[in-house]
Amino acid sequence: MVFAIQPFCKRETILPKTLLRVLSGETVSPPPVWLMRQAGRYLPEYRAIRAKTKNFLEMVYTPDIAVEVTLQPLRRYGMDAAILFSDILVIPDALGQSVAFMQGEGPVLEPLRTATDIGRLTSAGLHEHLAPVYETVRRLAKELDSNTALIGFAGAPWTVAVYMVEGRGGTDHATIRRWAYSDPVGFGRLIELLVEATVAYLSYQIEAGAEAVQLFDTWAGVLSEQQFQQWCIAPTKAIVERLREKHPGVPVIGFPRGAGALYVDYISNTGVNGIGLDTGVPLSWAAQVLQPQGAIQGNLDNQLLATGGNALDAAVDRLLAIFGHGPFIFNLGHGIVPDTPPEHVARLVERVRAWNG
Amino acid sequence: MVFAIQPFCKRETILPKTLLRVLSGETVSPPPVWLMRQAGRYLPEYRAIRAKTKNFLEMVYTPDIAVEVTLQPLRRYGMDAAILFSDILVIPDALGQSVAFMQGEGPVLEPLRTATDIGRLTSAGLHEHLAPVYETVRRLAKELDSNTALIGFAGAPWTVAVYMVEGRGGTDHATIRRWAYSDPVGFGRLIELLVEATVAYLSYQIEAGAEAVQLFDTWAGVLSEQQFQQWCIAPTKAIVERLREKHPGVPVIGFPRGAGALYVDYISNTGVNGIGLDTGVPLSWAAQVLQPQGAIQGNLDNQLLATGGNALDAAVDRLLAIFGHGPFIFNLGHGIVPDTPPEHVARLVERVRAWNG
Numbered sequence: 001m002v003f004a005i006q007p008f009c010k011r012e013t014i015l016p017k018t019l020l021r022v023l024s025g026e027t028v029s030p031p032p033v034w035l036m037r038q039a040g041r042y043l044p045e046y047r048a049i050r051a052k053t054k055n056f057l058e059m060v061y062t063p064d065i066a067v068e069v070t071l072q073p074l075r076r077y078g079m080d081a082a083i084l085f086s087d088i089l090v091i092p093d094a095l096g097q098s099v100a101f102m103q104g105e106g107p108v109l110e111p112l113r114t115a116t117d118i119g120r121l122t123s124a125g126l127h128e129h130l131a132p133v134y135e136t137v138r139r140l141a142k143e144l145d146s147n148t149a150l151i152g153f154a155g156a157p158w159t160v161a162v163y164m165v166e167g168r169g170g171t172d173h174a175t176i177r178r179w180a181y182s183d184p185v186g187f188g189r190l191i192e193l194l195v196e197a198t199v200a201y202l203s204y205q206i207e208a209g210a211e212a213v214q215l216f217d218t219w220a221g222v223l224s225e226q227q228f229q230q231w232c233i234a235p236t237k238a239i240v241e242r243l244r245e246k247h248p249g250v251p252v253i254g255f256p257r258g259a260g261a262l263y264v265d266y267i268s269n270t271g272v273n274g275i276g277l278d279t280g281v282p283l284s285w286a287a288q289v290l291q292p293q294g295a296i297q298g299n300l301d302n303q304l305l306a307t308g309g310n311a312l313d314a315a316v317d318r319l320l321a322i323f324g325h326g327p328f329i330f331n332l333g334h335g336i337v338p339d340t341p342p343e344h345v346a347r348l349v350e351r352v353r354a355w356n357g
Numbered sequence: 358m359v360f361a362i363q364p365f366c367k368r369e370t371i372l373p374k375t376l377l378r379v380l381s382g383e384t385v386s387p388p389p390v391w392l393m394r395q396a397g398r399y400l401p402e403y404r405a406i407r408a409k410t411k412n413f414l415e416m417v418y419t420p421d422i423a424v425e426v427t428l429q430p431l432r433r434y435g436m437d438a439a440i441l442f443s444d445i446l447v448i449p450d451a452l453g454q455s456v457a458f459m460q461g462e463g464p465v466l467e468p469l470r471t472a473t474d475i476g477r478l479t480s481a482g483l484h485e486h487l488a489p490v491y492e493t494v495r496r497l498a499k500e501l502d503s504n505t506a507l508i509g510f511a512g513a514p515w516t517v518a519v520y521m522v523e524g525r526g527g528t529d530h531a532t533i534r535r536w537a538y539s540d541p542v543g544f545g546r547l548i549e550l551l552v553e554a555t556v557a558y559l560s561y562q563i564e565a566g567a568e569a570v571q572l573f574d575t576w577a578g579v580l581s582e583q584q585f586q587q588w589c590i591a592p593t594k595a596i597v598e599r600l601r602e603k604h605p606g607v608p609v610i611g612f613p614r615g616a617g618a619l620y621v622d623y624i625s626n627t628g629v630n631g632i633g634l635d636t637g638v639p640l641s642w643a644a645q646v647l648q649p650q651g652a653i654q655g656n657l658d659n660q661l662l663a664t665g666g667n668a669l670d671a672a673v674d675r676l677l678a679i680f681g682h683g684p685f686i687f688n689l690g691h692g693i694v695p696d697t698p699p700e701h702v703a704r705l706v707e708r709v710r711a712w713n714g
Binding site: 177182260263283309 | 527530538539579582585617619622638639642658660661
């Protein structure tokens with residue numbers, strides 16, 4: 001009798017985690033929810049640990065701390081996914097271009113500008129340098145319950161290269177964009193080095209227990225169409241292909257922030273399973289054009305989460321109404337900002353969970 | 358005989374200027390060309406004048422200087438349009454919120470944050486304060502030859518409000534975005550004040566001789582879809598409608614930088630005659646989706662213009678090939694950067710002029 005096995009099939013514990021179901025193309029209602037920078041300065045328990053550490057990278061490279069900080073938002077809100085506590089700049093750091101996090105200034109690097117500078121980088125010590133990160137992933141994989149997915153991540157090559165060449169993030173990117181225009185072969189070597197390091201890094205994260213990985217391309221939005229094809233889509237596609245060979249079942253989420261209409265090319269041509277939408281992406285357009293091609297993740301305004309109130313509720317409802325009937329992961333369009341009241345996050349998660357659209 | 362009048366009809370001087378023909382929906386080959394910040398620091402003759410003035414606003418408010426600086430790039434390159442030399446922040450300045458231009462820092466304003474702060478602004482002295490700008494427009498209108506169009510401009514309300522509320526431009530816009538979410542009525546009063554001032558300001562520019570006007574919405578890209586509708590599209594639509602009542606024949610170009618997929622909503626709903634595309638907008642998409650609805654202006658990468666070489670030539674050719682068969686104004690995706698070699702601009706203009714696609 002067919003019906004006899006139904007209760008067995010429905011058992012929550014043997015179904016894959018909701019985040020992974022969505023990334024395989026399934027619609028889950030209510031959708032899974034996690035938030036970029038859910039482990040971060042808006043939480044008093046995070047600030048307490050941060051105050052006791054020398055610098056940001058010490059937190060990243062100390063598994064006891066990184067595990068604890070990763071788990072903090074899960075204890076409060078029971079998110080559907082944990083994201084490894086780390087930073088996209090561990091890659092240049094591991095390649096020999098050391099990174100400093102300045103108070104109030106963000107990361108600073110000694111800029112790299114020529115083929116000779118690239119020659120000084122080496123991936124020989126990559127995994128040794130990143131061993132504490134893998135250890136954090138291993139411990140997290142054991143800690144998480146059977147409903148919570150573990151997301152590993154890396155910066156996409158273009159965005160990591162921005163920090164490596166400009167020395168920091170929020171510039172006009174003049175140096176790197178001109179280098180890429182005037183010497184695509186030389187600059188391409190840096191990107192290829194980053195593709196290889198990223199594949200190696202994410203493979204180790206997956207082997208340590210990461211069930212999905214996200215590529216953060218924070219500065220994708222500054223590229224012209226042609227540079228976007230060359231320095232965002234092509235390297236992302238290469239990473240996805242090489243990862244898929246090694247780990248065929250592990251989904252990749254891409255986040256080309258600011259890609260605008262180029263989100264279409266990105267999702268069509270990179271092979272990612274899901275895409276993170278930044279705050280500016282219009283919902284109905286994305287539901288119509290992007291969601292048929294992959295899972296949507298996003299895109300509540302982080303400043304609206306910080307503001308709270310009825311406008312927040314209305315925006316949450318709108319996201320659920322427009323994206324909730326297809327593969328959708330509820331998230332922000334950019335990371336949680338430090339002065340966000342933690343109770344706004346609770347309110348958001350509760351509202352998503354209560355949805356029965 | 359019909360043929361007898363043909364030579365008369367073809368006389369260059371009685372045809373409207375190419376820029377205006379394109380903004381009325383006509384395809385002109387080769388297309389007209391002008392460049393954002395064509396009057397600026399990349400020109401030695403500009404720097405010579407700047408060195409002799411106290412500050413940036415003195416240049417803007419002194420017709421002798423503003424006229425001279427506006428004309429400098431025309432003498433070198435014979436662009437198809439002159440754009441009034443001014444700044445979007447003359448509006449807050451004229452409303453009583455004084456603006457200072459700090460060396461290397463850009464404009465700085467004492468931030469305005471509450472309904473009371475808005476109450477202190479007054480448009481009573483608007484036209485008196487801006488009289489030198491109108492005088493500049495009047496003189497330019499007399500100076501320009503019959504092929505060169507005169508473009509007036511203003512900042513769009515959202516972007517001007519960013520400077521008024523944040524005190525400067527390149528922030529995360531947290532304060533203004535939260536204000537707009539938490540108190541849309543109060544914030545709406547500031548936007549409405551700016552709509553009225555902008556209509557008055559542009560009307561006077563038109564009466565002084567501006568033949569087209571451009572609205573710069575430099576910070577449109579930070580808005581979520583709903584805020585974009587409310588604070589970019591709605592005020593722009595209001596300005597276009599009120600201007601059109603007063604000056605039905607004068608075209609409006611909108612430049613909602615970073616609007617991404619929302620460029621579609623912008624061109625469909627604001628009533629502008631043409632849109633400026635930022636560097637990130639993909640060409641074929643824009644040609645297919647946007648150009649049937651209005652003239653396209655843009656969008657060569659300003660960093661590629663600074664870089665020069667074959668990559669520049671190829672990008673110029675690609676723009677012409679994709680947009681040149683419809684209403685198109687050749688321009689950059691963002692203003693010329695100060696260290697651009699002037700000979701790259703000459704090379705670009707020459708290449709556009711030689712096109713016979």
